[in-house]
Amino acid sequence: MPPALPRPVAPPARGRRRALRWLPLLAVAPLPPMSHATTDALVHAAARGDLAALRRLLDGGAPIDGRDARGRTALLAATQADQVAAARLLVERGADVNAQDQQRDSPFLYAGAEGRLAILRLCLAAGADLRATNRYGGTALIPAAHHGHVEVVRELLRTAIDVNHVNRLGWTALLEAILLGDGGPAHTEIVALLLAHGADPERADAQGVTPLAHARQRGQAGIAARLEAAGARR
Incomplete structure (x- = not known):
């Protein structure tokens, strides 16, 4: 038979008590998670502009x-309030x-759609x-054109955003600038900007109706003239 191993010697009772006194100091308690109230407070402060x-x-x-209950971050709340x-x-x-957020709005997309140029x-x-x-499958440029935000459209066209x-x-x-615009000066300028940056003047909608046909149907003579100057024939 193999020789018996020596039994471990327990430390003296006084030593055990001294070691046990240090155990609570060695254990690190986990940090409590941030509450929803903290996130909500941040979102509300952003919406108020409370720096x-x-x-x-x-x-x-x-x-x-x-995120709050609607999926908004503080930055989106600040953007919506134009803070x-x-x-x-x-x-x-x-x-x-x-x-x-839950509606697929982001600070960038919302700023484009609502004309928040600084943000x-x-x-x-x-x-x-x-x-x-966004929820309609459009980039920031499309609703900006729809709402007539000339300077936002101009800013976006300085980037590599897909104009088509x-x-x-x-x-x-x-x-969208033609279908949902009013044909006035802002939308006419936006059409000119889009065409100058490579927008296809003959790309039709899902029903096969072209921008020029839509402009003529709506009596948007200024826009129709710009489309024709850009090569639209139908």
């Missing part, structure tokens, strides 16, 4: 891209300009995804 509250919450560990200073602070702290520029500088699409992107309705930015 002091934003700094306090962020410095206290509030997740900068935490430029709050948006700038959040972008400088690293907020995600492409985070989409749009912040988003572009922070790496906005030019290929991101087609949304789920079968419309490009050019078609």
Whole structure:
């Protein structure tokens, strides 16, 4: 038989008690998760433009891209309320300009659609995804053209955004400017900008109707003239 191993010698009782006293100090308690209330407070502070509250919450560990019940981040709330200073602070702290809520709005997409030019520029500088699409499958350029936001369209056309992107309705930015615009000076200028940046003047909608045909049907003579000058024949 192999020789018996020596039995371990227990430390003296006094030593055991001394070691046990140190165990609570060696254990590290997990940090409690941030509550929904903290995220909601951050989103509400952004919507109010309360910079002091934003700094306090962020410095206290509030997740900068935490979401409220609607899936909105603080930056999206600031964008919706056109709180430029709050948006700038959040972008400088690293907020995600492409985070989409339950309606597929993101700070970048919403800024484009609603004409928030200053915030749009912040988003572009922070790496906005030019290929991101909204709930209609459109890029930021398409609703900007629809709503007549000339300077937003001009800013987006300085980027590599796809001027001929087609949304789920079968419309490009050019078609949407004609179909949903009023044919006035803003939409006429937007059509001119789109054409100057490579918009296809003859790309038809899902029913085969061209931009020129739509413009003529709506009595948009100025837009029709620009389409014809760009080579549209039908």
